[in-house]
Amino acid sequence: MPSALPLRTDYSASDLRVLAKRTKDNNQSRRLLSLAAVLDGMSRTDAARIGGMDRQTLRDWVHRFNQQGPDGLHDIHAGGVAARLSSERLAELAAIVEAGPDRDRDGVVRWRRIDLKRVVKERFGVEFCERYIGTILKRLGFSHMSVRPLHPKQNGEIVEAFKKIRDCVERASGWRARDDADRNLVPRRGSDRPEERRRSTMGENREPAATTG
Numbered sequence: 001m002p003s004a005l006p007l008r009t010d011y012s013a014s015d016l017r018v019l020a021k022r023t024k025d026n027n028q029s030r031r032l033l034s035l036a037a038v039l040d041g042m043s044r045t046d047a048a049r050i051g052g053m054d055r056q057t058l059r060d061w062v063h064r065f066n067q068q069g070p071d072g073l074h075d076i077h078a079g080g081v082a083a084r085l086s087s088e089r090l091a092e093l094a095a096i097v098e099a100g101p102d103r104d105r106d107g108v109v110r111w112r113r114i115d116l117k118r119v120v121k122e123r124f125g126v127e128f129c130e131r132y133i134g135t136i137l138k139r140l141g142f143s144h145m146s147v148r149p150l151h152p153k154q155n156g157e158i159v160e161a162f163k164k165i166r167d168c169v170e171r172a173s174g175w176r177a178r179d180d181a182d183r184n185l186v187p188r189r190g191s192d193r194p195e196e197r198r199r200s201t202m203g204e205n206r207e208p209a210a211t212t213g
């Protein structure tokens with residue numbers, strides 16, 4: 001069995017217990033109490049049980065404590081997985097979405113997630129699923145819109161010219177589409193004719209039948 005690794009001596013067992021009581025990190029507190037027990041002369045195996053660890057794990061924490069002091073007894077959390085698309089590439093993707101596709105080059109008249117998936121793979125060498133492409137678009141501030149695409153050969157000037165011709169024809173003929181709100185659903189007499197007298201209902205205002213004596 002290898003010899004026990006000595007602890008640094010600038011902290012006493014009472015100092016470590018005070019630090020264990022003050023800290024809000026439960027894991028650091030357990031390790032401080034284990035090291036305080038070692039300084040009190042307890043066996044490394046028993047001291048390790050106080051902190052809920054084995055002897056080898058306690059030895060690893062002794063190394064950290066000797067090198068960094070009490071701060072070395074905190075857990076080290078990894079920074080997470082690095083983003084596969086940098087902020088510069090996300091800005092470039094946003095510009096691509098904003099500009100829209102080129103029909104001759106991209107073969108589509110509007111972007112779909114499956115199309116952007118292909119663009120991201122070809123442009124940046126990163127492959128995402130379609131659902132995550134939607135997540136990226138939402139993060140960039142784009143909302144999903146289901147719009148009917150225009151025909152690529154449709155001429156906007158011709159459409160506007162047709163609207164003007166239609167308006168001229170309507171004005172010349174005096175025809176206008178009537179609004180449903182102005183339509184009388186129940187036929188009534190016009191303003192130049194008096195209102196029709198209300199018909200009496202059956203049995204109303206009837207004269208009593210003559211009685212014979």
